[in-house]
Amino acid sequence: MSRAAGAVLGMALAGVLGATGVAGAQERPAPERGGAVAEAPASVVADVEAAAARQHALAPAARVVCYAAHVQDIGWQSAVCDGAVAGTTGQSRRMEAVTIATSGTGGVCANAHLADIGWQGWRCAADGKAVTAGTTGQSRRMEALGVQVGSGNVAAQAHVADYGWLNAAGGNPVYVGTTGQSRRMEALRVWV
16 A cells, blocks of 8 residues: 555544544544654565464454564564564663554554654555554654554553553554653554
């Protein structure tokens, strides 16, 4: 899916589905804002998409989400799925980007809130394809993340500096993390 088509899909999904599931102090992001976007290496995209395909093959009727985090001083981690932890805890390392793919949800959109940028803008991908939000190579912390799926609900939970695991949020879309507090997200869990 092209960037323009993804932005249109994200705005359409946001308009149709509303802002249910807004977590805590997070503000509702604008549908599209600028900001450099990380492009995950082809190997990371392939890893996340393959993980989603494997999970779907095990249970064809199930809804699946797989994701990989880009972490300070580590780089891209291996893909995890369905509520497993991506990122790190207890190491004071910032998450900088995340790549997400779904199966059985009608596609996925993601919007990262980044230090010195704010909300980056929705990026979307069709079912079975991966989308990346955040930045790499800029030493920029991800502070919050919005996730939205094409049908049904999604849930997520963020591990944030000085707070630990925040309450999980569910709905469509969902927002996890913090804004306006200059706190890094360190880890993430997502499930559908």
